[in-house]
Amino acid sequence: MVGIRNAERHSQSIRDSWERCSHQHGLLPSTRRPVLRLQMSELSPRSQAFRERIGGCVQDLDHLADLAMRAGSCLVVTDRDRVLVDLRSRTGTVADYATYGIAMGSCWDEKIAGTNGISMAMGEGGAFTVRGDDHFHSCFRPFACTSVPCLDAESSVIGALTLVTTDRRNAFDYVFAQHALSLAADRLQARLFHRHHAPHLKVRISDPAGGGTLRPNALVALDDAKRIVGVTAFAAHLMGARAPETLIGQRLEALFDLDLEALPRNPDPVLHLRLPQSPRAAQRPAGGGTRGLGAGLRRLAAQGPDMALLIDRARKLVAHGSPLLICGDSGTGKSQFAEGLLEDLGRQKGVMLAMDCDGLAANPAQAAALRSALDQARRLSAAPDDGCRPVLWLENVAALPAEHQAELAQFLTGLERAGQLEVRPGQTAAQGVVILSTVRGDWQELATGGLRPDLLHLLGKAVIRLPNLRDRDLSKVISALLDQHRPPDISLSPETEALLHAHDWPGNLRELASVLAEALVCGNGQRITAADLPARLHRCPTDAPPPEISLRDALDSAGWNVTKAAQIMGISRATINRRIAAEGLARPR
Template sequence: MHANPPLAGPLLRQARLKLLDGGNFSDSEIDERLARSWRRSLAAGLTPTGRLAVPDNLTAGELGRALGRNRELLNHSRPIMEYLFEQVRHSHSLVVLADNHGVLMHTLGDTDFLGKAERVALMSGACWDERQRGTNAIGTALAEAAGIEIHGDEHFLERNTFLTCAAAPIVSATGELLGILDISGDRRSRHPHTLGLVNTAARMIENRLVADACRRHLRLYLHPDPAGIGTVAEGIVALSEDGWIIGANRNALRLLGLSAADIGGTPLFRAIDTRIGDLIAQGRRRPGQVLALHGHDGRTFYARIDGHEPRVLSVPKTSSPQHNDALTALDTGDLRWRAAADKARRILGKDIPLLLSGESGVGKELFARAVHESSPQRNGPFVAINCAALPENLIEAELFGYQPGAFTGARKEGYIGRLREAEGGTLFLDEIGDMPLALQTRLLRVLQERKVLPLGGGVAVDVRFSLICATHRDLPAASAAGQFRSDLYYRINGLTLNLPALRERNDFAALCDKLLAEFFPDAPLAIEPALQHRLAGYAWPGNLRQLASVLRTACAMLDPGESLIDWPHLPDDLVDALHRAPAQPCRANAEPAQRNLAALSLAAIHQAVADHAGNLSAAARQLGISRQTLYRKLKGERA
C-alpha cells in the first residue's frame, strides 16, 4: 500500500480537461492507478459532469441486513473509528466504514462542510462503488484492493471534486476483502499523513478481526524484532492442530513470504524451520514468553504463542477459497471446514481412501458428494450406502451382488451389487462403524484384492472406485473394543477428516444466508440481526440438518411479502430451547448503528425480545408497553 504521488497541479488539470473533453487523456500523464480508475469509470458509462442515474441508497431494510452481515467488521471497527475521529476532529472530516460493495455502514464526524445533497451521499446506506460514482477513494481502494488517496480533481465526477479522501482496505484472516476504512473531508483540509493514518487504523481493525476469528486456534504473533510483537505491525498466524496455516493477517503473509492463496494449503514448516509439536511444547514450557524462530533463509523471527492448550487446539477454523469446484460451492468460510476441504483436494484421483468423522448432521454425505464432484471421476457414479440402514440379512447381497437364484426371493436375473455399481466412480459407505463384523471381513477382502465375488459363486469381477467412508463413532475405540476390525480401519482411513459441529463453526451468518438463498433463490430473505446472534450462540445438537429444517419451517411461516425471519416464525420447541439457554451478550445491538430515535427504539425492542427468548409479553413488560403495541411495532417494521 502506498500513497499515489501527489500530482503536480497543472499536469492533473491538463489531464482533467481532456477527461472532460470526451475522455481523451493519455495514461502516461497521470498516476497509473488513477488512469486505470478513470478508464473503469468511463467503461461503466459515467460522464464526469453527468447526474447519478438511479438513487442508489439502500432501503432501511436492506441496510439492516447489510449491517447484520457485517456485524463483526462493525464491532471491531467502531472503537478504532472513534479513535481515528479524535485524530481528525478539528479538520472538518468524516470517518467512514464501507462494506465490500462500497456501501457505507457507519460514519462518524463533522458534516458541516457538506451541503444537503452531499450529506445524503455520505450517509449510511449510500453506495460508493466506482461503477456508480466513478473514481473515489472508497470505490477505487475496493477496485485496486489497496490503500489510496483521491484528492480534488482526481475524482471522476465533477460533483465530488470538492473532496479529499484517503481509504484503505480491511482484509480477513483468510485474505478476503471485507470493507474499506476512509477519511473524507473538504479538499482544502488535505493532510499528507491522512493515508498513513487510515492504513494504520485499517491494520488495527484487521488485527482485531484476525485475532478474534482465530481465537480458538493456536496463534503465533510474529515480528522480526521482539519489540514489534503487540504492535500494529505484528504478524498473526493461526494454525490447525497439525500445523497448517489456516489464517493470517497481511503482515504475517509479507513476513513469511506467502500470499493469501497459500492460506489453508501451506504447513508452517514450509515457511519456518520448526514443527508444530515443538512449538506447542515450547509454548507450554514458557507461556507468554517470546521465542526465536528461524526461516529457511536464515532470517530470525520472534514469536509469542497463544492458544496452545489441547482443548483450544481441538477446535480450529478459516482460509480462502481459491478453487472453483463443488467443494468451494459448499464453503461458507469456516476455517476448520475449509482446511478439511483443502486436504481432501490433495488426494483427489490418488486412490487414497477418505474417512469422514463428525457428529450426525454436520454434512458428511454432502462433503463426500462434493469430493466426488470435484474429482477426476466426477462423471462416474456416486453410490451411497448407509450401512446402518440396511437389514443385516440383505446387506451382503446388496453390497456384493448375487448370481441368478442364489437365494430364495432373489431376482431371477441376479444382481451386480452396489460395489460394482460404483465402478469408475465413488463408493460412499455411510455409518461404516455400524457394519456387522462378518461383512467387515468381506469388505476388507474386496478392498485388498479389488475384486468382488457375488453370492452364489461365479467369477470374481474387478472393481475400480474411490472409497469414502463416514462415521459418527469413535472407530479406534470401537477397534480396541473388538467391535470394528482394526485392519479394516487402517484400510479405510488413508486420510481422516473430522468435520466441525455447527456450534464450533465461525460462519453461522454465511451458512444461514446460503440456506435461505437455496430455499428462496428469487427473494432475498434475512434473519433479524439480534435473533441471528441468539441462534448463532445455540448448541444445535442436530447440526446443519437441524438448522436447515428450522430455516425451512421459518420461511414457510412468513406472510406473503415478508422477508425478515424473526422470533414468531421459529418452531416452538426451538424457542423453548433458546429460552432455556443462557442469552449471549449482544454487543452490536447495544450499539445501534443508526443513531436516530426510531432506530434506537427498535433496537431496544429487539434487545428486549431477544432477552426474553421471543416471549413478547415479557418483553413488553420490560419495555413498559402493551403486548399489542410491541407486536404492532414489530409488524410495522416488517411492513
C-alpha cells in the first residue's frame, strides 16, 4: 500500500538522520536560514542538464504541478545532487516558500539542510515523507515534504520529485502525495525507457504478487532475436534478478518458457505480458473453487457453500467497479470480509482511505479527516494508475451525521456523472475508486431511516448481507477457526460439540472465536472438552438438560490433575480415583 512506510522503520530512519545531523554534520536545530543557494551562473547549466536528461517528458511534470497546485502543494524538482532546479506553486506563494529557503538553486543535502524529504528519499531509495516535527531544523517544521527518486532508462537516479505542503498532520495528505509522486516517477522512467530503446520491442510485465497489476515502468526491451537489451530495476525485481545487468543478453522466452510470437500485439509497440510463473510468487490458479482466493477469503469460504457463493458474487461486483455495501449483524465478520476482498484485489499496492464513521458527530477532527479522504479520493480518481485503484472504505456508514451524508452523496454523484460508477457487464473496471462500506443490520433497516435515500442507493448499487452464525454451517465454521491455531489437529469432545451447537450465538462469529480461544487457553491445547467452555454455554437455551461432563474430559481439561478434575465435576478426589480405576483410564504418556 502506498503511504507512510512501516512506522517503526520510518521512525528509525528519522532518528538515524537526526543522529547524523548532530554528530557527523555538526548542525544546530535552531539555525534560522540553514539552506545554501547557488548563484544563477551555477544554477543555469544544472537546470539545462536536467531538462536534457528528461528530454520530452516535461508534460509529466506539468500535469503533476497542476495536480499539486490544486491540492495546495508546491512541486519541487531536484537533480541528483539535491539542488532545486524547478519549482511550481500557486501564483503569489513563491516568495512565501523562498522565505524558508525553498527556492531555485537551494541545496537539500542532509549535511546542510538537515533531515528533509529529498535527502531521505534519495538515501532510502524510495518514497519518503518527512512530517513537520520530523525535520531537524525547527524552521521547516510547519511543512510536510514527500519525495520520490527519479530514475532514468537504466534505473540510475537522476533527481527527485517532491511535494511540499503545510503539515496538517493528516495521514491522507501523505498518502495522496506518495501516490501522485510515485505514479509520476514511474511514468517518467517509462517515457525515458521508450525513448532510449526506441528501435526495440518493449514488453511490460505484470506483478503476480500484486494481483497481476501492470506498472508503467515494469519494462523489458528485446532485440530482433528476442534477447534482453534493456530492463528497468523494477522489472528485474519482478523477474527475480538481483540486478538488471544480470539479465542483459538472455532470452525472455527461455527464461519463462514463453512464446512471444503468439502474444497479441496492441496498437502501440508494447506487449503487455503476465508472466506464467514468477521466482517471487506463484500465480493464483485459474478456475473456480477456493484455491485462487487469498488467505482471508479462503478462511471465510471454508465456512460453508453459502459463504463461498457470497464471496464469488462480491468479488465479481468489486472487480466491475460497483460500490459494495456489506450488511450484517454485529460480529458477522463484515470487516474481515472487506479486508479479504481488498487482499484479493492485490490492494497492498493500492491507496487505502479508511474511515470509521461511528462517533463522527462528536469528533470534529474525524469530520475533517472524512472531508480530506473524499477530497483525496477525487484527486486520485483524476490521476488513476493501471491496476492500482484507490480504495475508499467507510465502516459503520449508517452512523454518518446528516451533513456528512450530504457530502458523501455529493462525492458519489460526481463519480456517477463521470462514469466511474457505471457497471458494464462483461468488463472489468481497471480504474476509478473502489468503494466499500459496512453497516450493522440489513437493507430494510437502512431504508426505513438509517440513511438518506439518494445515498442509500448510491452506496448500495450492490449489497451483500452476511448471514448470522446460526444460519451457517457451524461445524465448518468451527473447523475453519480452529485451523488458524497450532497445533492443527485440535479435536472436540462429543459433549463440547453438543454445547456449541445448542448455543444461540448472539455475538456471532466474534463470540465463537472468543469462546474457542478461551477454551484453548484453559484446556490442554489439543482437545477441547466441555469443561474448557465458559459457564454460560452450559446454560442450555432449550428445555433439554446440559450434557454431563465426562470423567475423561475433566481429566484432560485439568491436565490429569486429580484435584482439579474433582473440582470441575463437583465430586471428591477419592471418588475420582475410584472412577479412574473402575473405567480403566490411564494418564496419557
